[in-house]
Amino acid sequence: MPGPRRHPEPSTRVRDAERSRAALLDAAQAEFAEKGYSGGRVDAIATRAGVNKQLIAYYFGGKQGLYNAVTERRHALVAEFDTPDTPLPELALRYFAAFGDNPDLERIFLRENLDQDPGDVEYEPDSVEVVDLRRRQRAGEIGDELDPAFVLLFLEAMTVSGSLFPAEAKRLTGLDPRSAEFRQRAAEQLSAIVRRLG
Secondary structure, three states, X not given: OOOOXXXXXXXXXXXXXXXXXXXXXXXXXXXXXXXXXXXXXXXXXXXXXXXXOHHHHHHHOOHHHHHHHHHHXXXXXXXXXXXXXXXXXXXXXXXXXXXXXXXXXXXXXXXXXXXXXXXXXXXXXXXXXXXXXXXXXXXXXXXXXXOHHHHHHHHHHHXXXXXXOHHHHHHHHOOXXXXXXXXXXXXXXXXXXXXXXX
16 A cells, blocks of 8 residues: 655755756747747747646746746846946957857847837837947947947847858858857957957
């Protein structure tokens, strides 16, 4: 005759919950990077994570909450290295390295932009990023003739060029954009180009 059913200790339940939550975040990151928000499926995410799909609602409140938690990973990553006192060439290299090391987060950012209709996006002349570039312009890091908003677009395109234009990157440089050699060469060129902005 079986004995009384034993419940896991509270510390074990916490560790299991943390593991399940982390597994869902990792699986969702991969799923949304491949298929975008609309194409990503909670069933597929749960299967990838090896957990019951009801845990998505339990931990995140549903698909949108899970997506928000994944995009928060990107914001947290940027917050670690995007500081006002970092010289612009170094900051560009940090972005390039961070998203080269986290290609799924980079792809999610690209998919978000590709999936949005520009007609539905409001103009933000005082966005945090542009305000920071204006400050850098006053400090001499960016030439007076340059528009900080277009400088930001240029920097964003440059840092994601290997993911956004993989075939073009190979055609023009002869290097596989997934290779360490491409990343090193692209980082050198990115730094040199950004130094020329001043």
